[in-house]
Amino acid sequence: MKKETNYIIPSLERALSVMEILSDCPEGMNITEISSALDIPVNSAFRITATMHSKGFLERDLASKSFKLTNKVTRIS
Numbered sequence: 001m002k003k004e005t006n007y008i009i010p011s012l013e014r015a016l017s018v019m020e021i022l023s024d025c026p027e028g029m030n031i032t033e034i035s036s037a038l039d040i041p042v043n044s045a046f047r048i049t050a051t052m053h054s055k056g057f058l059e060r061d062l063a064s065k066s067f068k069l070t071n072k073v074t075r076i077s
Contacts, residue, residue, distance in 0.1 A: 014040060015048050019057070019069060028066030 021037050022029060029037070035045040049067050052058045058067045 011048065014038065014044065015052060018045075018048055018052065019073065022058070022067065022069045026068070028061060028064065028068040030064065030066045034067070 017038050018034060021034065031042055031045050031049065034049065035042045038045065049058055049060075053060055053067065056070060056072045059070050060067050
């Protein structure tokens, strides 16, 4: 079946990709690592993670500046 790319919301797709890569990295990742892993600009990675953090999907370790998924994802699934 052909993927319907006309209906894809790029920012949502990127946010879901952030969730996917962080699910494979329990120690967390910083903005630069996320940006590199997804091949997106650092500014985009920052805005996506800031939004996800504000909605409670990510937590941030202030010492390492890394982001990790919270259990909110499992609560809503």
